[in-house]
Amino acid sequence: MTVSAGSRTLEVKVLSAEGLTVDRKPVTKNVFVEIRAETLNCSTTSLGVADGARGSPSWNETLMVEIPPYARSITFDVKCKTSMGTKSVGIARIALSDFLGGIVPESSLQFLSYRLRNWEGRRNGIINFSVRVKSAMAPKYEPSVPVPMPALADRGSCGSQMRVPSGEQHNPRGVVTGIPVWWTNHSANP
Structure with a gap:
C-alpha cells in the first residue's frame, strides 16, 4: 500500500462483535467485516469464528487502512454469508475525530466499541476494535x-x-x- 501526501494509515485490529441478528435470528458464523474510509477501497477480515459459550464472532485480525486527506469518517460494515448470498448485518460510521486529534496521542493504542445499525436504522449489535495511527504524511x-x-x-x-x-x-x-x-x-x- 502506498501512502499519498496528506493521508494517514491506521492500524485497526477488529476484535469481536456481539448481539448480531439477521431476520431476528442470532448470527454467530460466516461473518466478516469490511472497513473503508470514504473510498471505494476496503479492507476485509476473514470469516469470524464463534467465541466460546456466547457464540459471538471474533476475528482478532489486524488491518491497515489508508485514510485519504479528505476523509472525515471510517465505516465498519459487518456482513454475513448466507445461502442467498452476502447480507449486511450492521454498519457503524465513525467520525475520525473520535480517535484522531483529541487528547490521546495518535500513536496510542485505543480500544473502542460502537453500536451497529442495520439499513432500517435499528440497533443490531456492537463492534469491538482497537486503533492506532501508524503513519501520517501531512502536506x-x-x-x-x-x-x-x-x-x-x-x-x-x-x-x-x-x-x-x-x-x-x-x-x-x-x-x-x-x-x-x-x-x-x-x-x-x-
Whole structure:
C-alpha cells in the first residue's frame, strides 16, 4: 500500500462483535467485516469464528487502512454469508475525530466499541476494535498573508481567506480558513 501526501494509515485490529441478528435470528458464523474510509477501497477480515459459550464472532485480525486527506469518517460494515448470498448485518460510521486529534496521542493504542445499525436504522449489535495511527504524511504549506479581496461595493457579503502555518503548535493539518462577513450596504446600486 502506498501512502499519498496528506493521508494517514491506521492500524485497526477488529476484535469481536456481539448481539448480531439477521431476520431476528442470532448470527454467530460466516461473518466478516469490511472497513473503508470514504473510498471505494476496503479492507476485509476473514470469516469470524464463534467465541466460546456466547457464540459471538471474533476475528482478532489486524488491518491497515489508508485514510485519504479528505476523509472525515471510517465505516465498519459487518456482513454475513448466507445461502442467498452476502447480507449486511450492521454498519457503524465513525467520525475520525473520535480517535484522531483529541487528547490521546495518535500513536496510542485505543480500544473502542460502537453500536451497529442495520439499513432500517435499528440497533443490531456492537463492534469491538482497537486503533492506532501508524503513519501520517501531512502536506507542507508555506505561510502566507491574507489574500486581498477585490472591490466589494456591489456585494452584500464577502469572505476572507488565509493560510495558517502548518507548525504543530498552530495547526497540524495546515487547513485553509474561510471567514464569511455579512453586512448591509444601502448605498450599493443593484
